[in-house]
Amino acid sequence: MIATAELPTNRDEAFRWADLAALQAARALPAESATVPDPILPDAQRLVIVDGHLVDHLSRAVDLTIERAAIASDHALGRHAGGQGHRIALAPRSVTTIEIARVNAGEDSHTPLEIALGEDAVLTLVETYTGAGWSNALTRFDLARGARVMRAVRVVDAEGFVSARDEVVIGEAASFVCVTLGAATASTRFDAALTLTGEGAFAEYGGALLTAAEQRQECAVRVRHAEPNGQSHQLWRAVAADRSTASLAAAVEVARDAQKTDGEQSLRGLLLQRTATVNLKPELEIFADDVKCAHGATVGELDARALFYMQSRGIAKPRAQALLTRAFVADALDRIADETVREAFVADADAWLERAL
């Protein structure tokens, strides 16, 4: 068990909004049995990870090469998930769909995973966090030239605390797209460092964090453009109800050599009640001179005029609020390319809205 002294505190700038009290409380609760969620894609390769361990008889990984590997990180939370884990190597030009269930019955679970894609390999990846306790994941991606990842991550039916650290290296003309949905009662921390190490690499990293009650969710993402002609988009939407807090920190770093970089950040928060909080922290660090970086960061409430317009057409207020909030969240979820996955995520967001409104 990791000593409390080894965890970050709110005094650390990078963790000032983090719900570390919820993390401690989650660890303290005894483990109970946890149910494995149904897959969204029943025909996909399936990995079921329970309490940090890959469970072979629940998994179905017929075509996957999975080997044991040591995985390390120096990230404040991610490093605790480092150690002996699994490495999945996808052959050049292979096309793979994997769905991972990450189930935690309680207490701590730490899951190191590495996925390496050969040239022009394509991966569709869905991950679902459920359960309780503290789920801590470290996931590394390495994309060779022209590889493509389309990833969707959701936290549903989870309480306690979920922290996920992604470390992603995107090679020449490779593309990494990740959409995350936080729609459970668990407090969360989504941490990511993406590096575009090849010319013309593409990164999209964003999602929707829906918070209620006293919950806190946050992301802290850094995209680093190291080479020219890269493109990155960070589009996050936060919806905060009650006394909850959602925090979006997104940084773009453009190295001196990374000319013609096209970077976009769009961070938007929606307060369902005035007692809720959304923190936004967009950051740009640009060392090249020929770059295009658009960024927008706004927090607001539902448009009262639109609400009344909808009500005056016969739609009751809670439903009108749900429709407007749904449209707000859709900006982020629309980035999920696979229709079945997108619809499942939208349904999760809808279920959250039903509860919150």
Add this chain to the structure above:
Amino acid sequence: MTMLKIENLHAEIDGKPILKGLSLTVNAGEIHAIMGPNGAGKSTLGYVLGGRPGYEVTEGSVSFDGQDLLDLEPHERAAAGLFLGFQYPVEIPGVSNVQFLREALNAQRATRDEKPLSGAEFLKLAREEAKKLDMDAEMLKRPVNVGFSGGEKKRNEMVQMGIVNPKFAILDETDSGLDIDALRIVGDGINRIMRAPDKAVLLITHYQRLLDYVKPDFVHVLADGRIVRSGGAELAHELEREGYAGVAA
């Protein structure tokens, strides 16, 4: 039969009195035009009848079909048969016209214990209404009013009115922003949808020109929060000739 009865209505916004003792009775089968200078309180009257938050009624009463209108939530007023055509229709990014209107219609139907329309049934109805108002059916798929021109927004209000088929419509400057062809189409639409013995209309307008298409039974002049004069259709012509200053004085 009396449909709408407004008695001594006083209303304020942010503590500022806007309506100052307005009384008006509209019977089934009638079309009433309300005209008046800018800032007179015409839109405020529409919003108060629609139940917009922030528009506080401080005195007076409004009954609609025998029930206390002011006691109903805005969506209940819609279900009761009231339709408010907005002077400035609102844009709703991310919500398609089709979804919005189907939700609206089915919510109204549910309140009235009627069966909901299926997606296909609704689409058929919406396409027919769009066609009658010469609106491209493709616009039904677009987000509500987003990127619509002023005239398209007004036409969309009429398509919505056709779809929900209300008993009573308050149309706030539906004619503004329309060119002469659109004005005729919208005027025909109002007559087609609302000219019936069991329906009524309150037509708020600045100009005589819409009244050439939709002949009012009564014309009222609203100034400084009150009805200051009432008459027949000829009053609108008098206003056109002499201006509000002369007529309302």
